[in-house]
Amino acid sequence: MPSLRWLARLTILMMVGAVLVATAAIAAADATDDTYLAQLRALGFTWPAGEDADIIRVGHAICVDRLNHWTPDRIAQDVHANLDSKGVTFGQVTSMVSLAESTYCPS
Numbered sequence: 376m377p378s379l380r381w382l383a384r385l386t387i388l389m390m391v392g393a394v395l396v397a398t399a400a401i402a403a404a405d406a407t408d409d410t411y412l413a414q415l416r417a418l419g420f421t422w423p424a425g426e427d428a429d430i431i432r433v434g435h436a437i438c439v440d441r442l443n444h445w446t447p448d449r450i451a452q453d454v455h456a457n458l459d460s461k462g463v464t465f466g467q468v469t470s471m472v473s474l475a476e477s478t479y480c481p482s
Contacts, residue, residue: 434475
């Protein structure tokens with residue numbers, strides 16, 4: 376039976392590894408992501424500091440929905456349902472969907 380000290384060390388190493396993997400993905404933002412975020416800001420979108428990765432994930436999720444044959448209107452309704460409580464209008468969401476499609480979705 377392994378000692379508790381060995382188990383604690385293993386747990387700490389696993390946690391450090393998980394943090395390194397998670398932060399590497401965030402640090403890997405590229406020029407496309409930066410442009411997408413800048414264009415969203417130009418459209419009037421705001422979000423808390425440190426949530427850029429979440430906004431980028433929404434853009435990629437929009438493309439996944441398009442690949443699953445969702446219409447732009449259905450995607451906008453879905454995104455709007457999640458952002459309506461934050462004061463984001465349906466018109467803003469349709470702009471977000473169009474921008475995500477032109478930025479991230481394959482032609």
